[in-house]
Amino acid sequence: MDSNLKLSKLMAISVLLVLLRLRSWANAKPEVPCFFIFGDSFSDNGNNNDLKTLAKVDYPPYGNDFPLGPTGRFTNGRNLQDFIVELLGFKNYIPSFSEVKETGKNILRGVNYASGSAGILDETGKYNGARIPLTQQIIQNHKIIIQDITKGMQNDLPAAKKLLNKCIYSIQVGSNDYINNYFIPKFYDTSRRYSLSAFTDLLIQQLSNQIKVLYDNSARKFAVYGLPPIGCTPNAISLYGTTNGSPCVDKLNQAAVIFNEKLTPLIYQLNNNLTHAKFTYLNPSGSPIDPAEIVKNGTCCKTGGGAGELCIRNSKPCSNPKKHIFWDGVHLTEDQMQVMANNAYSCSSPVCANPFNLHKLAML
Numbered sequence: 001m002d003s004n005l006k007l008s009k010l011m012a013i014s015v016l017l018v019l020l021r022l023r024s025w026a027n028a029k030p031e032v033p034c035f036f037i038f039g040d041s042f043s044d045n046g047n048n049n050d051l052k053t054l055a056k057v058d059y060p061p062y063g064n065d066f067p068l069g070p071t072g073r074f075t076n077g078r079n080l081q082d083f084i085v086e087l088l089g090f091k092n093y094i095p096s097f098s099e100v101k102e103t104g105k106n107i108l109r110g111v112n113y114a115s116g117s118a119g120i121l122d123e124t125g126k127y128n129g130a131r132i133p134l135t136q137q138i139i140q141n142h143k144i145i146i147q148d149i150t151k152g153m154q155n156d157l158p159a160a161k162k163l164l165n166k167c168i169y170s171i172q173v174g175s176n177d178y179i180n181n182y183f184i185p186k187f188y189d190t191s192r193r194y195s196l197s198a199f200t201d202l203l204i205q206q207l208s209n210q211i212k213v214l215y216d217n218s219a220r221k222f223a224v225y226g227l228p229p230i231g232c233t234p235n236a237i238s239l240y241g242t243t244n245g246s247p248c249v250d251k252l253n254q255a256a257v258i259f260n261e262k263l264t265p266l267i268y269q270l271n272n273n274l275t276h277a278k279f280t281y282l283n284p285s286g287s288p289i290d291p292a293e294i295v296k297n298g299t300c301c302k303t304g305g306g307a308g309e310l311c312i313r314n315s316k317p318c319s320n321p322k323k324h325i326f327w328d329g330v331h332l333t334e335d336q337m338q339v340m341a342n343n344a345y346s347c348s349s350p351v352c353a354n355p356f357n358l359h360k361l362a363m364l
Helices: 003-027 080-087 096-102 134-152 157-166 175-182 195-215 234-240 251-271 291-297 334-346 358-363
Strands: 035-039 168-172 221-225 278-283 301-305
Touching: 035 080, 035 134, 080 168, 080 334, 096 134, 096 168, 134 157, 134 195, 134 358, 168 195, 168 358, 175 195, 195 251, 221 251, 221 358, 234 251, 251 278, 251 301, 278 301, 334 358
Parallel strands: 035 168, 168 221, 221 278
Antiparallel strands: none
């Protein structure tokens, strides 16, 4: 056979295979029909934009590497939940609750309720201005969406419940209850009223109650996040200084450790008591990064915005965010967000996903 003819046939086969893969991808369904997101600035994709608060980032250089520019995501590009949504197979990002209210965007794939500066406790972050606490995200905003979903399904309540049973409910929150509450005695008296352990017990109990509200409203698949080393952020080190030769702020990191140690038994308890639901604990920040490297690395943008931890409006960021762990004084660069998302989705170690990762949770 003529070599040119052979080459033409091989090229045609290659093109056909590519087209088949593209067709398969286009027709593929996400691993779950819907995804609901609750949390703080690591997950917020615009809910704070219209609030009177220091905790909003609807300005450059935020969104510097995002196709739509500044959208309210607290990083240079996609955030943690954006990457997870991609990994789960969704073709579009989950819309923010504020966007849904304004545009009437499709809610059957899920809604993002997360709010920068929000906490488990209603008063957390209040000194920064308005924010949407976890209680409001769940009891008020999510219930509005459930009602709208039910109406959109011709008020077929069993069908709406069946849909909601299949969704994943992501809850990523808790850092602000320490850094924007317990460790700011100038504005809050919680550190005078509670020991660190007792305060954490309060948070875990409140979180348990909030999760049960979601369960009572047909949620059955829960991904609940632990806390990262909050004492290693550039902002924390700037505010408190390092501890006894440690490169980070030990008291903040200890708070995160205690929270995670108390959260894990809650997940087991919920799995045992609410047998119709599946709960998993995720702590995907554990890529092995030397804390000293975090400190040395610095931030990509010049900080001083917000309450001091955010990028200065319209400032010029670093030329290569990939070389940085932190975008601003608290939040990670897009690349680090992607590392966290990959760990949450596919990690096989109980250190970062216990009893299962997001992919396995979706398959249940």
